[in-house]
Amino acid sequence: MYTLDMSVDLVSFAKALADDTRQEIMAHLCCVWLNVGEIVAKLEGKVNQPTVSHHLKKLQEANLVLTRQDGREHYYTLNEDAIALCCGRLMLRFAPQRAERLIRVEDISTST
Amino acid sequence: MYTLDMSVDLVSFAKALADDTRQEIMAHLCCVWLNVGEIVAKLEGKVNQPTVSHHLKKLQEANLVLTRQDGREHYYTLNEDAIALCCGRLMLRFAPQRAERLIRVEDISTST
DNA sequence: TTGACACATTGATGAACATCAATGTATACT
């Protein structure tokens, strides 16, 4: 059962997702831990390291990534629980008649 | 079964949601048809009519609202199908290990 | 401790965007 205190408001969630580079980073972080250098490499010159760090900070502020430090290297991965919660709440709020057919409503808090 | 041609890419979807006023308008349009004047009234002076028209245009470009004209009045409501599709695809892409427990995967296109 | 490495932070710059007053356009009424 998800509770509100681990949540993120839906505007912040949308803002965190509202950038092409950030979604590309997120796709690379799905189900795997990568450090910053590896992420920069995956982006193949599209952006530089400070830009990646900037986006990682934004994602962290939105609670969409988990962090682990190992020596000098900082590893990131997606916070699937938070993402699934936000997606579920988005659907409940803006597509409630579809949501009731698609998702396990009892697992998502319905309070605003 | 949803198909890709009615879809919206997930960055555009997020950008459409990435504004406080727009989400407030969307909340008012959930499961009900309202014309522009009624939406302006619901916002209680927060923004003016041109701003509401601007946001409605953005939502329409993102395919998140349906439109109907009746005389001089233009009515809007949420496009729940498109919203549910985008939420489902977001979950499949960024929280796949949660999505497989929560949603009817067979109803959502998995192609990129 | 000195040098190299991994990453974060700062400051500057240009682009995207929300907002509104003013105006345009289409519809309805008389």
Place this chain on the structure above:
DNA sequence: AGTATACATTGATGTTCATCAATGTGTCAA
């Protein structure tokens, strides 16, 4: 035809934001 209504569009303005070069901070290795 003429006026009023409902909404869209335009142009201007201030803000938010993505990006990068330069620099700072912490960690490892010799």
